[in-house]
Amino acid sequence: MTDDATADCCAGAPREGGRRRGRQAEAELNDQRVLEAARDVFACEGADAPVSAVAKRAGVGMGSLYRRYGSKVELIQHLCQLSMEQAVLAAEEALASTEDPWAAFVEFVHRCVRARYGALSPVAGTIPVSEAMDRTYRRSRELLQELVQRTQAEGGLRPDVNTVDISRLIELFGRSFGSRCRNTADEQVQLRLLALALAGLRVTDGDPLPGPKPSLEDYENRWYLS
Amino acid sequence: MTDDATADCCAGAPREGGRRRGRQAEAELNDQRVLEAARDVFACEGADAPVSAVAKRAGVGMGSLYRRYGSKVELIQHLCQLSMEQAVLAAEEALASTEDPWAAFVEFVHRCVRARYGALSPVAGTIPVSEAMDRTYRRSRELLQELVQRTQAEGGLRPDVNTVDISRLIELFGRSFGSRCRNTADEQVQLRLLALALAGLRVTDGDPLPGPKPSLEDYENRWYLS
DNA sequence: ACGTAGCGGAGTGATCCGCTCCGGTCGACG
DNA sequence: CGTCGACCGGAGCGGATCACTCCGCTACGT
Numbered sequence: 001m002t003d004d005a006t007a008d009c010c011a012g013a014p015r016e017g018g019r020r021r022g023r024q025a026e027a028e029l030n031d032q033r034v035l036e037a038a039r040d041v042f043a044c045e046g047a048d049a050p051v052s053a054v055a056k057r058a059g060v061g062m063g064s065l066y067r068r069y070g071s072k073v074e075l076i077q078h079l080c081q082l083s084m085e086q087a088v089l090a091a092e093e094a095l096a097s098t099e100d101p102w103a104a105f106v107e108f109v110h111r112c113v114r115a116r117y118g119a120l121s122p123v124a125g126t127i128p129v130s131e132a133m134d135r136t137y138r139r140s141r142e143l144l145q146e147l148v149q150r151t152q153a154e155g156g157l158r159p160d161v162n163t164v165d166i167s168r169l170i171e172l173f174g175r176s177f178g179s180r181c182r183n184t185a186d187e188q189v190q191l192r193l194l195a196l197a198l199a200g201l202r203v204t205d206g207d208p209l210p211g212p213k214p215s216l217e218d219y220e221n222r223w224y225l226s
Numbered sequence: 227m228t229d230d231a232t233a234d235c236c237a238g239a240p241r242e243g244g245r246r247r248g249r250q251a252e253a254e255l256n257d258q259r260v261l262e263a264a265r266d267v268f269a270c271e272g273a274d275a276p277v278s279a280v281a282k283r284a285g286v287g288m289g290s291l292y293r294r295y296g297s298k299v300e301l302i303q304h305l306c307q308l309s310m311e312q313a314v315l316a317a318e319e320a321l322a323s324t325e326d327p328w329a330a331f332v333e334f335v336h337r338c339v340r341a342r343y344g345a346l347s348p349v350a351g352t353i354p355v356s357e358a359m360d361r362t363y364r365r366s367r368e369l370l371q372e373l374v375q376r377t378q379a380e381g382g383l384r385p386d387v388n389t390v391d392i393s394r395l396i397e398l399f400g401r402s403f404g405s406r407c408r409n410t411a412d413e414q415v416q417l418r419l420l421a422l423a424l425a426g427l428r429v430t431d432g433d434p435l436p437g438p439k440p441s442l443e444d445y446e447n448r449w450y451l452s
Numbered sequence: 453a454c455g456t457a458g459c460g461g462a463g464t465g466a467t468c469c470g471c472t473c474c475g476g477t478c479g480a481c482g
Numbered sequence: 483c484g485t486c487g488a489c490c491g492g493a494g495c496g497g498a499t500c501a502c503t504c505c506g507c508t509a510c511g512t
Contacts, residue, residue, distance in 0.1 A: 026479095027489070046272075050469055052492095061491030062471075072470065161418075168415050169422070172402060185444040188437040189394050192387075195435050196395070197419065200426030209421050211414040218411045250510095253458070276500055278461095287460030288502075298501065 033058040034065055038079055043119035047076060047126070073127050079120060084136040086115040091143035101155030106198055108147060109170060113194060118171030124222040141216075158204045164214040169197060259284040260291055264305055269345035269401075273302060273352070299353050305346060310362040312341040317369035327381030332424055334373060335396060339420060344397030350448040367442075384430045390440040395423060 037058035041049050051072050055065045069075040094108035112118070144163050151157040173194045263284035267275050277298050281291045295301040320334035338344070370389050377383040399420050 030490090048469095051471085052469075055492090063473080063492075064490060066471065067489080161422075165415065165418055165422075169419055172398070172419060176398060176401075185440065189391065189440045192391055192435045192437060192440070193395055193398060193423065195433070196387075196391075196426035197423045198426065199429045199432045200422035200424065202432065203425045203429060206425045206428065207421070209418045211418060214411060214415045214418070250457090256459090274500095277502080278500075281461090289461075289504085290459060292502065293458080 027064075030058070030060050030064055031068060034060055034068060035079070035082070038075055039082075039116065039119075042076065042079065043116045047120060047123040051075075076120065076123060076127055077130050077133060080123075081130070081133050081136060083115060083117045083120060084133065084140050087112050087117045088136060088140045088143060090115070091140060091147055094147055095143065095150070101151050102157070102202070105147060105151040105155055105157060109166070109194075109198065112170045113173045116174050118167075118174035121171045121175060121222075125224070129223050156202050158201055158209075160209050160213070161201065162213045164216055164219045165209075167219065168214070173197075256284070256286050256290055257294060260286055260294065261305070261308070264301055265308075265342060265345075268302065268305065269342045273346060273349040277301075302346065302349060302353055303356050303359060306349075307356070307359050307362060309341060309343045309346060310359065310366050313338050313343045314362060314366045314369060316341070317366060317373055320373055321369065321376070327377050328383070328428070331373060331377040331381055331383060335392070335420075335424065338396045339399045342400050344393075344400035347397045347401060347448075351450070355449050382428050382430075384427060384435075386435050386439070387427065388439045390442055390445045391435075393445065394440070399423075 034054065037060075038054045041054045041057055045053065051065065052062065054075075055062050058065070065075075069078065090108050090111040094104040097104045141163070144166065148157065148161070148163050148166055152159050152161075173190060176190060260280065263286075264280045267280045267283055271279065277291065278288060280301075281288050284291070291301075295304065316334050316337040320330040323330045367389065370392065374383065374387070374389050374392055378385050378387075399416060402416060
């Protein structure tokens with residue numbers, strides 16, 4: 001497997017993408033492969049998937065994986081961090097497009113779901129929260145707040161929903177998106193259900209949502225308690 | 227723990243609920259307790275939760291549990307069976323009430339979600355399907371088909387959804403309902419999201435759902451392939 | 453008062469998983 | 483072209499966990 005990579009990027013001429021060459025190029029490539037594989041594996045099989053599965057999917061030995069990440073927890077933390085950064089980016093871009101607020105909002109949700117934001121939410125409370133994660137989360141929270149308010153004011157988002165509602169919605173679909181590594185037919189159904197929920201987010205003439213608006217505190221505490 | 231049970235049902239006067247008395251009454255009670263505990267534990271922690279957790283939650287020894295169910299798989303199969311029977315019952319009652327088809331449909335979905343129908347769907351493909359399961363599933367499928375058609379004809383259910391869509395919706399919320407054994411605040415959020423999706427099921431003037439209607443075959447094959 | 457049905461839970465063997473460590477490989481450099 | 487060492491893959495280790503068994507005990511029924 002690495003043979004391919006070696007043949008592709010090391011033995012031949014310098015690659016346009018990588019800065020370094022030879023062995024170091026392979027190392028850099030492996031970095032990406034590990035990250036991608038980890039996202040897939042953990043999103044599909046849950047955070048208790050064996051690390052060896054990640055290594056195998058990345059086409060990389062255990063040694064190479066553990067040289068980059070000191071432990072499984074560290075790897076997962078890094079994954080969470082990346083997820084949240086993606087969400088931040090998506091939110092920023094949604095806020096930047098002022099043309100159709102509702103469409104921008106929908107696009108934001110879709111991007112979060114597809115980036116599997118929240119696919120790792122089941123690990124909440126089982127790994128420590130790094131400072132980087134905390135910082136990025138805080139930023140994403142602010143942006144989401146802003147986005148929700150704007151969409152409620154100008155985009156037709158029903159006023160009785162919360163940032164927590166939206167977060168949970170994204171997590172719900174982000175978690176099950178591609179869950180259990182099923183075929184793509186599964187993903188299509190999930191997208192249909194997501195479309196259903198999004199349609200429901202627009203309706204305001206129906207019944208109001210049951211219960212009180214969920215509290216931000218409860219939402220966040222999942223990550224800290226036990 | 228069993229001391230309580232003994233004091234309650236065995237040492238005292240005959241209980242009105244149970245047919246038998248004394249030791250046999252405790253046995254019968256334990257039966258129920260095991261079932262209930264198993265449903266909770268597996269729904270919350272996933273099907274790979276240890277059997278000992280079920281026993282502990284039921285307040286019952288491992289011996290008592292294994293006398294009733296020869297193996298963990300057998301227990302899970304029984305649980306699936308019960309879930310589906312509940313769904314069948316809910317569907318029958320929904321079809322029986324002819325007054326407000328939409329309300330009956332909503333009630334049906336809620337009952338299924340609350341009964342955690344589909345909480346065990348992640349085990350699909352990991353345990354053999356008993357004939358009883360197969361039979362009950364087939365019956366539930368027929369009833370759901372009928373219910374969906376009626377609600378589409380008379381209840382305002384949008385026409386571009388499928389029985390599979392509905393099943394997956396129920397599974398989605400049934401699985402995450404109470405997932406990870408969180409507090410009840412979590413359940414309230416889930417109910418809000420469910421209400422959102424149900425609202426979306428009613429809208430017909432918005433965009434149509436993306437993709438083709440999901441195929442029943444794909445849906446069912448999850449239980450048989452690998 | 454005794455036999456025994458039914459109980460709880462410690463123990464067991466096997467599996468699995470995170471992580472380490474080492475022999476091999478191949479680019480880098482003189 | 484020879485040597486060196488950075489980096490690689492993956493076998494193996496130690497410990498944790500889990501499904502399941504087995505046995506001593508309790509207390510009901512007679």
